[in-house]
Structure formats: structure tokens, C-alpha cells
Amino acid sequence: MARLQIREALRRALREEMLREPAVFLMGEEVAHYNGAYKVSQGLLDEFGPERVIDTPISEGGFAGLGIGAAMAGMRPVIEFMTWNFSLVAFDQVINTASKVYQMSGGQYRVPIVFRGPNGVAENLGSQHSTSVDSIYAHFPGLKVVTYADAEDACGLLKSAIRDDNPVCFLESELTYGVKGEVPDAEYLIPLGKARIRRPGTHLSLVTWGKQVATALAAAEALASQGIQAEVVDLRSLRPLDQDTLFSSISRTGRCVIIHEGYVFAGMGAEIAARIQEVCFDWLEAPVLRVASRDVNQPYASNLEKLVVPTWQRVVQAALRTMGRPVPPESELGA
């Protein structure tokens, strides 16, 4: 086992897949000579050359479309968005083309492409650099939406995403690129669409993904000190959704809090909660609750920003509410 930063784990996945398959190439703003805005692609230009690690002008729609065309013609592009916020400039390409070509060609053309980059709130980046796009892309059939909570999953899931024969939106985070974790030495892949139980528990299920897994684990730790055993379910991919693991957890615990960074209104939590009540109604002991970003555009000031995104304290409060326990104010829960 090696201890790698998440950016190193992602780089390892890219490098291994580029060594394995000459059709894989990496394209995006600053990925080559600058070595990546967040240094994920450091050294790849030197190793693979400018035909496979390609700098682009600031034309997200243009290079996303280039990637889609290349994928239709047999390549396996990895398109980096410097942040997923910028992907919205390429939204037409990802939605109207990448997600639909296999279908509207009657299955004649595949689009094996990965769109990847950091997603969600970083720190003090203001409204236009802080959006979580999870539910936006998960809305569309034809796309897969994948994220990770540690270095091991980052590498294993990205490798599976690159080999997937369909378009995959791979959501990363600026805040966790430097977080280290154990990564197996031998090559490994983690299948898309398989959730991971991060912490077993019996009293309630905390369902989450991406960097909010850390929030849920911190909440579970705090709840344990009160004798409440929370199970933390890391979905890993939002499409396909591992409903078996999700429903199995809820059927054992009867209670559920969903934690995510996207807005609460029409967010991913709404879809998951709806599916839980459709299937697990008889097991539920309490309403399914959501802890998500509050329904405001992300402010710049640190004190306000912290109010918007989920915190472990808010998760603890929601958990206690589903347990029918008294809910202390956030300030009494400690930092």
C-alpha cells in the first residue's frame, strides 16, 4: 500500500489507462504545459507527448464537442473542465450530444468519454465557482455520474470511468486533491454503480457521496458518543444508483438522512428520498431528512459560506430528529 494524495491517485489512473490504451487522451485548459490547474496531470505531457496531453483554448463547448466526436470515431477522450462550473458553457455538448448520440443513432455510435474536474464549493470562490452539478447531470439518461471520497476510490473509479463505453461525468473536489489515503500497489478497478458502506450502523443510515462522506463520518462519530450507531452509505455513483445497497441499509435501520452539497431544492436528495419512500415505506420509522446546501447562491464571506454548506453538526441535528431525540442548537454540539 502506498499513501497517495487524491491528485496523485487520479494521475495514476490516467497514466495507467494511457499506457494500456493508445486511444485514451487527455484534453483541457492548462492540462499539458502548465501540468494541470490543480496538478492532477503533472508530468503526463512529458511522458505521453502533445498528441495525447493537449492544451486547449478557453472553449469548453468547443473541446467538449471535439472529445465527443473523437469518442464517436473510436477514441477514448478524457476531457478536463477546470471546474464543473465551466462545464455549463459546454452543457449543450454534454447533454444534447454526449448523452443522446447512442440513443438517437439507434445504438450505432457509442460515446466512451470522461468529463472530469472539480465540483462544488471550494473556499471563498464566490457564486460562479461554487456550484455542485451532481443533480444537474444525474438528471439525464445516457450519462453516468461518479464521484469519490478517498484516494483509493479516486483511482479505481476513474479507471473504470475511462474504460466505460458510455459518457461519464466524474466529479472531483479542489478541497480534497491534497488529502492522502492508502492505495493498493497492484492495479485495481472499482466498478461504477456500487455503493460502499463506510461505517456500519444499526440505528439510522447517513446516505451521501463525495467530500460530504467526511461530514457524515464526523457526524457518525459524534452520534456514537450518544449511543447512536449511524451507518454511512457512500453512494460513489449517482447514475447508476446502487439501490440494492441503499434499500438494504434503510430496511435495517428504518431511518435515513441524506447529505449532499448541491442545493436542497430539486437536488439529488429529493430523488433518493422519493425512491426510498416508494420502496422502503413499511420499514421507515421517521421521515427521510435532507442536509444539503441551503437554498441561496453561494456568498463569498467565510462566515456566510460556512452557513450554506452541510456541517456535521447539522447532520447530527437531523439524525437526532429522525431518532425522536431532543435536538440541541448547533452551538451546543461543539466544533
Added chain:
Amino acid sequence: MSAPLAREHLAAAPDRLLTLADPLPPCTADELLDLYERMALMRRVEELAAKAYTQRRVLGFCHLYIGQESVATGAAAATSGDYWLAAYREHGHALAKGVPARAIIAELFGRATGASHGQGGSMHIFDRNVDFMGGYGIVGGHVPLANGIAWAARARGEDRVCVCFFGDGAANQGAFFEALCLAELYKLPVVFICENNGYAMGTPLSRQSAVTDMSLRARGVGMTREQLLGWDVEHVRQRVAAARQHALSGQGPVLIEVITYRYRGHSMSDPAKYRPEGELEDVRERHDPLMLTAHRLQETHGLDAARLEEVHARVDAAAQYAWDYAEESPLPDPARLYDYVYAPQQTSLAADTDLSGAGTEPKQEA
């Protein structure tokens, strides 16, 4: 280092006109007759599509290519082995590229035997067998794809270009401008063909763009360009062949603007009342691609009028066969509704990578 002044940029970015001479020998009588037959079939298929639309056999939006036949037909005569992309007025392009008429009509009828198995419809005709890569309904949205297709062709060492058709309306889209910038930057083997038929839906060119020479869009990105009159199928064939030759030479892509005209409205639901009185009749009388070609066949090549009648009889029979085939074809199987969401996984997910890099040849610049 100070930035160069605007006038220095202008000096460094001269207007690059496509100067290559016509690369192909002139059409023989038989070749020209073949092009005529292709155009005649194209028009007949579109007339049938219009008839079927009024009978509600064709549903949704239906955009007809009547009047523009010489563009796709001439381009196909120069690039039949290349990759093609088109927009939503693409029945003619599909036919020109070799998609069978029966598969086009069946797709319009929403049948399982359609080119896209009834999943696409009028605007989304695809046929992998002939590298006809769609049929797209977002104006200008498909233009960036051409770069990727050309990228893949070049990476594999193929001697092929991507030919990308779009209209004058699309030349106002951001996706179009981005695609031009990237294509020239990477010197990709793409032939961009802007079919300027004078109208973006109901808006005439003069009210869409301050610059009405759409080929000038190329100049700002340093791309080679040409504007040509599109009703002479032989001329289109020659100039697209020249553009193809240029694009494959490594000197970068070409933007060709072809002046053409559509006889029908934007779609079947558009009576085209925005056109000045007499405009359509004038074009028909002076610039109809079929009429001009028939005239040349008879006057220059001495073709007997009876030969043209034979062509028309064959075309009528072929179009009728396509109609009958479509009508007798089954509807798509509802049990397969979910089969087209995700492609079944074919690529191995096994951990078997040779990390030595042996066996792969990453392309490095020398």
C-alpha cells in the same frame, strides 16, 4: 515582450483563399448523368416526405432539402469515403452519402428498419455503414464534433477528412466559432461547408448578420476559405475536392460557403411568406440544380432526352419502393425501449494493464 499591435496581426493573418486548382478531371457524360440521377432521387424522396407529412405518416419536424441538391451531391462526389456530419435538414446528405432511401423513409415513418431504428426521426439519421455520423437538431451544436472525428482519423493515420455541413444560421452560434478556432489551431483535416440558403428559419441573412459573406468567418481564425455558387453540381464537386486536398495536406481545415436556396419553408409547418414575391420563381428559373444539369447534359454532352426520361422512371420506382418498404416495415419493439440508454459494456474492466508501456505506442512529437 509587448503584444503586437492590431495592424501587425492583420499583416500576419492575410486572407487565406483556397487557391488550389480544380483537382478532378471534368465529369464525363455518364458521371454527370449519375449526379443528375442522384439529385433527382433526392428531390423525389423529399417530395414523398412532404406528401407523407401531410398524410401524418411523417410526424414532428420535417425540413426539406429541395433546391439545395447540388451541394450534398457535388460534395459526395468528392468525399464519398470520408466522414460526414450534417444538421437537421439532412435527408439529402444522408442519401448523397449512401444511406439507402428505404432506410431514410422508414426512419421518417418511425419504423424499426429506419436508419436509426426509429430512435432518431427526420433530424437524427445515422448510418455507420457509410460513416454518416448524424443528423443533429441543435443549430450549430454538431460543428465541434467534426474536429474530434478528424482528430481520430488523423491519430489513426487515415487519409480521410470530416465533412461538416451546417447552415448560415449556424454560423452565428458560439459552437461554430469555437469549432473554427480549434480546427485551425490543431490544423485538423476538416472541410466545413456552410450552406447559405439565405434564411435562418424565417430571418433573412441581412437581419441575422452584419457581415453577409459567411466565409469571412474563417478569416479571424486564420482559416482558408472559399465562397462559391452552389447550383452547379460539378463546380461544387471540384471545389470540395480542392478543399479536401488542402485539409489533408496538413495546412489546416477549409471553410466553404456555398450559396444555395431552399424552395420550401424552414420546415413543413412554414409557408415561407417572409420571402419577397417572385424570389423563389426567379431562383427556380435561373438556378435550379436539376434543370441546369439536365441542360448541360443535353447541350454539352448531346444526351438524348429519352435518357433523362429513363432516369426519371428509375427514380420514381426507387422512391416508391422506399415508401412501400417503409410502410410495410414493423414499428419499433416496445420491449426494446430501454436498450438505447447505455451501450452494453464491451471494453474489459479487468486489472491487466502492462505498466511497462510495452505494446503501446504513445504518439510523441519528434
